[in-house]
Amino acid sequence: MAHATPLAPELHTLLCRMPKAELHIHIEGSLEPELIFALAQRNGVALPHPSVEALRAAYAFTDLQSFLDIYYAGASVLLHEQDFHDMAWAYFQRAAADHVVHAELFFDPQTHTERGVAMGTVIHGLRSACERAQAELGISSALILCFLRHLSEEEAFATLEAALPYRPHFIGVGLDSSERGHPPEKFARVFARCRELGLHIVAHAGEEGPPAYIESALDVLKAERIDHGVRCTESPALVARLAATRMPLTVCPLSNIKLCVYGSLAEHPLPALLDAGLCATVNSDDPAYFGGYINQNFVETFAALPQLGRAQAYQLARNSFEASFVPAAQKQRWVAQLDAAFA
Ligand code: HPA
Ligand code: ZN
Numbered sequence: 001m002a003h004a005t006p007l008a009p010e011l012h013t014l015l016c017r018m019p020k021a022e023l024h025i026h027i028e029g030s031l032e033p034e035l036i037f038a039l040a041q042r043n044g045v046a047l048p049h050p051s052v053e054a055l056r057a058a059y060a061f062t063d064l065q066s067f068l069d070i071y072y073a074g075a076s077v078l079l080h081e082q083d084f085h086d087m088a089w090a091y092f093q094r095a096a097a098d099h100v101v102h103a104e105l106f107f108d109p110q111t112h113t114e115r116g117v118a119m120g121t122v123i124h125g126l127r128s129a130c131e132r133a134q135a136e137l138g139i140s141s142a143l144i145l146c147f148l149r150h151l152s153e154e155e156a157f158a159t160l161e162a163a164l165p166y167r168p169h170f171i172g173v174g175l176d177s178s179e180r181g182h183p184p185e186k187f188a189r190v191f192a193r194c195r196e197l198g199l200h201i202v203a204h205a206g207e208e209g210p211p212a213y214i215e216s217a218l219d220v221l222k223a224e225r226i227d228h229g230v231r232c233t234e235s236p237a238l239v240a241r242l243a244a245t246r247m248p249l250t251v252c253p254l255s256n257i258k259l260c261v262y263g264s265l266a267e268h269p270l271p272a273l274l275d276a277g278l279c280a281t282v283n284s285d286d287p288a289y290f291g292g293y294i295n296q297n298f299v300e301t302f303a304a305l306p307q308l309g310r311a312q313a314y315q316l317a318r319n320s321f322e323a324s325f326v327p328a329a330q331k332q333r334w335v336a337q338l339d340a341a342f343a
Contacts, residue, residue, distance in 0.1 A: 007303045015298040015313055018341045019334055021102040021320035022095060022283055022294050024227050024250035026146075026176065027126065028075045028108055029286025030091040039077035039086070048073065059289055064208050064259050065178055071289060075111050084125025085132075092133035092141070094287070098295040101334060102324055103141045105130075106174055110148045110159055119162040127169050142325060144202060146174040147190065149182035156190040164197075171325055172200030174227065175217075179209040184217040191221040200224055200325050202250075206231035207261065211238050218247070225250060225323055230261065232278075233269045243277040248323030252285035253301040254292050265304035274312055281320045314342050 007015075033052040040047050049055040055074075061067040078084060088105065095103055105126070112122050126143055133139040145163055147156040163170065173194045175187060184191075184203055191201060205217040207228035214232055217223040229249035232238045242249065251270055256262050262269075273280040282301065287293045292300065298316075302308045321334045 007299060011302060011310060011313065012299060014310065014341070015302060016295045017099055018313060018317045019099055019101045019337045020294065020317045021104070021281075021324045021334070022100050023104050023225065023248070023281055023320060023323055024106070024252055024283035024285055025091070025103060025294075026071075026106045026108065026286050027088050027091060028078070028111065029071060029290075030094070030288050031074050031078075031087050032090065032288045035087065035090060036074050036077050039083050043077060043079045043083070045077045045079070047077070059258075061259055061289075064180075067259055067286070067289060068177060071286060072111055075108070076115065078112060079115075079117060079121075081121050081125035081128070084122055085129045088126050088129030089132060091287075092129060092137055092139055094293050096133075096137040096139055098293055100294060101139060101337070102321075102326065103133075103139060104144055104171070104325060105141060106144050106146045106176065108146050108148060108176065109163065110151060110155065113159065113162065119159075120166065123163070123166045123169050140326070140330075142172075143170040144172045144174050144200070145170050146176040147187060148177040149175050149186065149204075150178040153187050153190050156187055157193070160190060160193065167197070170199075172202060172224075174201075175203040175205075175221070176227070179204060179207055179213065183209070183213050184223075185220045188220050195222060202227055204228055207256075208259075211235040214238060214242075224248075224325075228252065228256075230256060230269055230273075233272060239273075239276050239278070242279075246279045246322070248279040248281060248319065249273065250283050250323070251280050252283050252290075252297065254290045254297050255285035258290040265301055268301065268305065270301060271305055271307040271312070274308075274315060279319045279323055280316065281323055282316050310342070314338065 033055045130141045201223050202225045203217040203223045204227040206214040211234050225248040227250045282297050284294045321331045
């Protein structure tokens with residue numbers, strides 16, 4: 001962050017206090033080292049790192065895969081419904097402090113079912129935390145089931161089958177994990193089935209993968225939002241298409257730096273995406289691993305990029321509501337709250 005300038009206090013306060021939706025958060029990526037150790041002890045799971053500090057020190061990533069290896073290892077402490085509840089509840093408390101009023105959480109069932117954890121254990125634990133967040137914090141939320149793209153389409157079909165008894169508990173499906181070499185079209189048939197089931201469709205594309213993966217996420221999977229999508233900047237025609245259709249991009253600035261997609265926040269294309277008229281949003285991705293929750297993403301990104309000011313703060317929060325999967329009347333209520341925060 002060589003070019004970071006101090007953020008004006010008023011802008012800092014506005015970024016932190018404005019109501020916002022978070023649309024790109026892997027709930028397993030909110031597992032803080034302290035909770036990993038507490039759950040390991042509670043469940044008698046052995047960890048490869050001797051201490052919280054040693055684990056945190058291992059969070060020096062060179063690319064997406066180097067992160068995913070540690071992220072999947074961290075999730076190995078999750079065994080019981082209570083564990084999933086505790087993880088998501090910890091996230092919701094952080095989200096409430098950041099003035100998140102709505103969150104759409106990704107979860108990776110295959111990371112758990114392949115260790116013998118039942119689909120119902122995962123979904124019930126997360127759902128109970130979602131209900132508690134509504135009751136105790138006033139945060140609305142929804143779950144999006146992600147397929148791991150390094151596994152086969154057949155395994156994705158089996159995962160969908162296992163999740164169908166819990167169909168009312170999740171609103172959509174996504175695609176995450178190792179992007180390079182695993183294009184969206186690998187999952188064409190399973191996403192077609194998901195569309196028939198009335199599920200919302202999102203997909204990670206254009207994080208490490210080329211702009212062509214964003215195009216196939218749109219054309220083949222019929223994605224309604226693109227997660228990351230930042231590499232669209234390499235194709236002016238694609239940027240124009242994304243802008244014309246107001247296709248949301250769930251951008252995660254701190255993630256992009258930690259996974260070496262960009263050298264520094266000063267090089268991040270967020271200002272260019274907004275200038276091009278894209279429906280870009282700011283999100284935390286895996287906050288326990290990437291150095292901060294959603295407000296930290298806003299504050300550090302705005303501090304590093306002087307082109308971002310009050311107008312962009314408003315636009316990003318407004319985009320987060322526009323891009324959310326909630327009824328239009330609810331979006332309007334949140335936008336009214338946002339307008340009040342900027343009045
Ligand atoms: N990209 C792909 N897969 C992921 C990510 C990500 O940023 N975080 C968790 N799984
Ligand atoms: Zn992600």
